[in-house]
Amino acid sequence: MKIDLGDLNAFVAVARAGGFREGARATGSSASGLSEAVRRVEAQLGVRLLNRTTRSVVPTEAGAGLLARLTPALTEVDAALDVINRFRDKPAGALRLNVPVSAARLVLPAIIPAFLAAYPDIRLEIVADDNFVDVLAAGCDAGIRYDERLEQDMIAVPIGPRLQRFAAAASPAYLDRHGRPDHPRDLLGHACIRGRFASGAMILWEFERDGEVVRVDPTGPLIVQVGAATDLAVDAAIAGTGIMSLFEDWLRPHLDNGSLEPVLEPWWQQFSGPFLYYPGRRLVPAPLRAFIDFVKVSSNQR
Structure with a gap:
């Protein structure tokens, strides 16, 4: 029995992602194309591999068994094909990175254009996601995370600025009307613009000065989802809605053009910058290796 390798990859993508649309996003293909590929595999094998409902796609017992055997086999196939890259002048292929929105906005613009200019045969896809998913389960080669979110068995490489700060700010007009806080606890008496992760967790505001750490849980008229609506929070702060906290x-x-004014600047907390991380127990694909080396050189030049 000869089954197309692309169809098997389609089955693995859908089974891992838990759905055809999710699998399509992970692979950059169409949901209908993945569905047809899985149907072909099931028809050739004569057994149902996926239980489909309106809400989810779950492997059958046969599908789970096939997935367990196919995953390492397809990984070896990818590794074998990647060896060809060693014979090229420059690596080629796809590279998929899972990153928080903050990294996509603040870290990658200083790196990506020069990287793509140096490696024109690499096709880079950036998945901006603040859910902090497992990068491999999401079909990505590597991710960017801050140190408190690094997963086990991962190799971490510094990327971007090594020190960052959380800042609090508001429009001068708001502060003229409501006063300027002298201590983080004063924020409890102010209108604050809050952020919420996609998981539903609210973000506590944390400040630090001379070894004293103060955490506050202020309230306010506006809550936005982190990443997806952060620019809305910034616009609202500029318009005078309240005080916000952000990178x-x-x-x-x-802050430089005066549309926002620093609040509690001596209390702004400093933290270490992000890391590019990737699994240490797998062969590193050539496009990812090129990116890792590029990031290391870029960091040394700073």
Whole structure:
């Protein structure tokens, strides 16, 4: 029995992602194309591999068994094909990175254009996601995370600025009307613009000065989902809605032009910058290896 390798890859993508649309996003293909590929595999094998409902796609017992055997086999196939890259002047192929929105905005613009210019045969896909999913399960080669979110068995490489700060800011008009806080606890008496992760968790505001750490859980008229609606929060702060807290680098243009004013700047907390991380127990594909080396050189030049 001869089954097309692309059809088997389609089955693995759908089974891992838990759906045809999710699998399509992970592979950059169409949901209908994946569905047809899985149907062909099932027809050739004569057994149902996936239980389909309106809400989810779950492997059958036969599908789970096939997935367990196919995953390492297809990984070996990818590794074997990647060896060809060693005979090229420059690596070629696809590279998929899972990154938080903050990294896509604040870290990657200083790296990606030069990287793609140096490696024109690499096709790079950036998946901006603040859900902090497992990068491999999401069909990505590597991810960017901050140190508290690094997964086990991963190799971490510094990427971007090594020190960052969380900043609090508001429009001068708001502060003229409501006063300027002297201590983080004063924020409890102010209108604050809050952020919520996609998981539903609210973000506590944390400040630090001379070894004293203060955490506050302020309230306010606006809550936005982190990443997806952060620019809305910035616009609202500029319009005078309240005080917000965000990466200093994100707010810096507005602080410099005066549309936002720093709040509690001596209390702004400093933290280490992000890391590019990837699985240490797998052969590193040539496009990812090129990106890792490029990031290391870029960091040394700073």
